[in-house]
Amino acid sequence: MELRQLYYFVRVAKREHVTKAAEELHVAQSAVSRQIHQLEEELGAKLFLQKGRNLQLTPVGMLFLKRAEVILADLERSVLEVQEFLDPEKGEIRLGFPHSLGFSLIPEVVSAFRKQNPNVKFRFKQGMYPSLIGDVVKGEVDLAFVSPCPEQHEHVTGQTVLTEELFAILPPNHRLAGEETIELLQLKDETFVLFSKGYSLRPIVWEACKEAGFTPNIGFEGEETDTIRGLVAAGMGVSLLPEMALYASGPLQPVKVSVHSPKVTRTIGLIYRSNEKLPLVAKVFQSFLLDFFSNKGLK
Incomplete structure (x- = not known):
């Protein structure tokens, strides 16, 4: 063979x-x-x-x-280990993350890391929660950001590195667009634009609405933050998104409003394969990330 x-x-x-x-x-x-x-x-x-x-x-x-x-992933890791042994400064980091982190967080951390390690290469893979965990298990990526960090998993371990607030996003002409903060219950009669099933932000918003005392009326579903923002900005409904998913340019943008009662947050974890040594360059990047989030007080 x-x-x-x-x-x-x-x-x-x-x-x-x-x-x-x-x-x-x-x-x-x-x-x-x-x-x-x-x-x-x-x-x-x-x-x-x-x-x-x-x-x-x-x-x-x-x-x-x-x-x-598994065989091909092991072979690829072996090749990378040899390359790192010959020159640790020229390794490759395979990183997975959800789409919502691709606008600001990933460029920020990669840019900061590359200032210290300019010869390290990155290979990125975006996906939903289940696929990202699967990518780590199969060895297709070394590290992955997921939300939330799995508490118990046979093949994956990690730690929470970031907790961030979710904001209500509203059409510019919405009756609550001028408020600094609102109660989530004030949106009970609105049409919601949510992520499709399988995306981790969907159950967070759903459970927050249930906690506030209502079931959200879902009018539209999407798979990209750009889609969610665009539909809301066009007056198709309301939604909740983390701040790092709201960085965008263009004439048509939704209004961001803080939410209390309940305050809605999501946690983001950094995961890797259990009981398996990370490639040297990935281990260096993991340590860098833990220091990065700790120093910024984001954890």
Whole structure:
């Protein structure tokens, strides 16, 4: 069995299409098909079934995919460890984070770290809470910011590094737009614009509304903070967002108003794989982050 076969197999499994996988790999479609066929012959099992124009993993294929991803991730980490051993200042940090942190926090911490370590490279991966934890478990990222930090997990550990307030965001002409602070109950008759299911901010807002004494009327759902802000600014409803998700430019922006009774917050944790040594450069970055948040008094 060759590593090339594993690379090809994983790419086809992700794209569910030989031609698309071949295009991403910059090889001929026939080469990909041949390697997959040889892999199936060696395993003595079918890994894919044809489903229309796409391919679908068989139960054996799904099982093999999990193992193949672990093997390739371990290989990649091994290569990075060798590179770091030869030159610790030229390593690569693989960092995962939710979209809401990409506007200000990630650029800020990466910029500050790179001032001290200018030759370190970063590879970023954005995602939702479950996918980010999965990326850490599978070794696709070394560290990830998630909200909230999982209290108990078999394969992941970490610590809370940041607690931030969520603000109500309102259309510019909203009746409460001129207030400095409001009670959440004052929004009980409003239409809410929330994140789709699977995003960690959704249950935070939902539970806060329930605590305030009402169930939010959800009129629109989105998967990007830009979408949430834009719909609110256009008068489609109201929402709650953390301040770091409100950095934006443009003529159409919502109004930010502080909320009390209840005060709504979210916690952000920094996680990594349990019982596994971080690559040297990732360990240095982890220590930097803990000092960064401690010195800024954000924790």
